[in-house]
Every structure is written in C-alpha cells, then in structure tokens.
Amino acid sequence: MNKNKILGLTNKINVKNNILYKESHIFCDDYLNRNNEIAIYDQLNKIKNKYVIIPFAYQKETLFTSQTHFFKNVKTLSQVNICTNKMLTIINIIKNIHNLKLENIAVFKPLDFLMFFKSNVQKEIQQLKVFDSRIIKILNNYWDDGSYPVFSHNDLVLNNFINFKKGWKVIDFEYASYNHYLFDYASFISESLPVKKHDKFIELLNLTEKEKKKLNDLILFQNYLWGYWALYMFEKTNNSIFVNIMNDKINALFRTRS
Numbered sequence: 001m002n003k004n005k006i007l008g009l010t011n012k013i014n015v016k017n018n019i020l021y022k023e024s025h026i027f028c029d030d031y032l033n034r035n036n037e038i039a040i041y042d043q044l045n046k047i048k049n050k051y052v053i054i055p056f057a058y059q060k061e062t063l064f065t066s067q068t069h070f071f072k073n074v075k076t077l078s079q080v081n082i083c084t085n086k087m088l089t090i091i092n093i094i095k096n097i098h099n100l101k102l103e104n105i106a107v108f109k110p111l112d113f114l115m116f117f118k119s120n121v122q123k124e125i126q127q128l129k130v131f132d133s134r135i136i137k138i139l140n141n142y143w144d145d146g147s148y149p150v151f152s153h154n155d156l157v158l159n160n161f162i163n164f165k166k167g168w169k170v171i172d173f174e175y176a177s178y179n180h181y182l183f184d185y186a187s188f189i190s191e192s193l194p195v196k197k198h199d200k201f202i203e204l205l206n207l208t209e210k211e212k213k214k215l216n217d218l219i220l221f222q223n224y225l226w227g228y229w230a231l232y233m234f235e236k237t238n239n240s241i242f243v244n245i246m247n248d249k250i251n252a253l254f255r256t257r258s
Contacts, residue, residue, distance in 0.1 A: 009233070009241065010174075015070050022055075024064040027236040031116050034064040036106040037174050041066075043102045044173070051093045053162070053169045068171075071164055077192065078158035087201050089168055090161070094184045097170065098150040107149050108179040110221065111139045117228035121235055125227055127250050135224050138217045142180065145214060149178035156188040182211065186218035190252065191226075216256070223252045 011022040024034070037058075044054050055066035080086065114135075118124070153160070154175040161168050185205060189198055207215060227249035234242035 009237075009239070018070045018072070020068045020070040022064075022066045022068070025236075026063065029064060030120075031113070032064075032174055033106055033177070034060045034174075036177065037064070039105060040102060040173055040176050043105075044100075047100065049096070049100065050167070051096050051169055052173070053164070053171045054173060071162070075163045076159045077161035077168070080163075082193065082197060084200065084204070086168075087197075087204055090156075090188060091185075091201075091204060093161075093168060093170060094153075094156070094188070097153055097184070098181055100151045102151050105151065106177045108152070108154065108177040108183070110142055110225075114139070114221075114225050114228065117225070117232045121228065121231050125231060125246070125250070128224060128227060128253065131220070131224055131253060135221060138221050141217075145210065147181055150181045152177060152179035152181075152184050154179060154183060154187060155191075156184055157191045161192075180214075180218065182215050182218055183222075186215055186222055189215075190219045190222050195255070220253065220256060223249045223256070227253070 010028050011024055014021045014023075024032075038060060041054050041058055044052055045056070053068065055068040058064070058066035077086075077090075082090075153170060153173060154177060155172065156170075160170055160172045162171060163169075185201075189201060193201055202212065202215065205211075205215075227246050230242045230246035230249060233239070234246065
C-alpha cells in the first residue's frame with residue numbers, strides 16, 4: 001500500500017482558490033529536516049526544472065507550512081498502467097533529478113533515520129527481528145561501492161508523480177537529500193511497482209550484477225525502514241491505515257527474502 005495514498009496522512013491539507021496549503025504534524029517534524037527542505041525549495045525555485053513541482057511559499061516556525069499551486073483533474077501514476085514506456089520515463093526523471101547540483105543539502109544517514117523510528121516506538125516489530133542482522137550489514141556497507149551521493153527524492157510513491165502539461169512531474173520533496181544513486185530506483189520499485197513488473201524495470205536500468213545486489217539490499221532496507229515508520233505513525237495517530245502499511249512492508253520483506 002502506498003504510504004502517501006490518503007491525502008493528509010503526514011500533513012494537514014487544505015485547498016482554497018487553487019492553492020494547496022500544507023501544515024505539518026509536529027510528530028513528523030521530529031524526523032523530517034525542515035531546514036534542509038527549505039534549502040532545497042530555495043534552490044529548485046531558481047532552477048525551474050521541468051520535472052519537479054514544488055511550493056512557491058514555505059516557512060518553518062512552530063510548524064512547517066507551504067503553499068503550492070493546485071492543479072485540478074491531473075492524473076497520478078496510481079491511475080495509469082505502468083507500461084515499459086512509462087518505466088523509461090520514470091527512469092529518465094530520476095536521472096534528471098540525480099543530475100541536479102544543489103549546495104549545502106544534507107546527506108542521508110540511513111542508520112540515524114532508521115534508529116529514530118526504532119527508538120521512538122513502544123515495542124519492536126517481532127516479525128522483523130529475523131532481518132535485524134542483515135539490515136545492520138546493509139547499513140555498514142552502504143557506501144562500500146565507492147559511489148558518491150546524488151540529489152535524491154527518497155520517497156517515490158505513486159501519488160508523488162502527476163501528469164501535468166503533457167508530462168510527468170514529481171512532487172513532495174520533504175524527504176529529499178543527497179543519497180546513494182540507487183536509493184530512488186529502490187524506492188520506486190518497493191513503493192510503486194507491482195511485483196510482476198520488478199524484473200522488467202530492473203532490466204531497463206541496465207545494471208551490473210554488483211549494482212543489482214546493492215539495489216536489492218536497498219529495497220530490503222526500505223521495506224524494513226518504512227515498516228517501522230508505519231508503526232511510529234500508527235502510535236502517534238491511531239490510524240489503522242498505518243497498520244495496513246506496516247503489514248504490507250512485512251509481507252514484502254518475506255516475499256523478497258533471499
């Protein structure tokens with residue numbers, strides 16, 4: 001299940017006069033780097049990249065607030081069949097985002113991010129304990145391939161893609177940072193693609209065997225990470241949708257276990 005599928009799960013949302021107003025939840029601000037988000041929007045607004053849509057107004061006081069143009073009747077990727085041509089389009093968009101040169105943007109710290117959620121839930125997810133040692137190994141070897149961080153979206157769920165002015169755009173950069181170049185591909189695979197389409201998408205990436213192993217490790221890590229994120233969000237909101245997300249992530253981990 002797409003963890004951003006229900007509008008307003010991680011922000012309070014209001015639409016008025018074709019402007020989408022967002023106000024953050026304080027328990028989300030505890031793990032999101034809002035100053036980093038502001039720095040990203042400041043620079044992206046100057047670049048005017050054709051593949052991204054970002055807020056035109058934003059600020060962090062007690063809570064983070066933003067204003068974005070609201071486009072009626074646009075389609076998201078959740079409303080269309082993701083065929084080979086669309087996969088190629090998504091790959092091109094991800095590569096374009098990775099080529100953006102932003103300054104003084106945070107680098108993703110996977111262990112710190114994961115441990116925030118594991119340290120702030122009432123109990124561990126017992127079904128995931130079997131993966132603990134492998135996750136630690138993945139994180140210890142996160143940069144072992146010698147790659148350099150690239151600017152990354154980090155949350156490529158279906159509803160973060162919208163079709164506007166005859167082209168696909170990416171929205172919602174609140175998780176963005178510099179990160180491993182394969183993280184966004186792993187994000188799209190684990191969050192947005194039906195399992196039966198994983199192999200085709202990976203084939204289109206034209207990866208080496210070493211890269212495929214790293215990609216699979218990052219898919220496993222993200223399912224584990226977002227499982228704990230979902231538990232944290234459930235404990236903060238008591239919204240059962242997060243239990244469904246957590247269970248989806250648990251099932252995905254066991255399905256792809258190797």
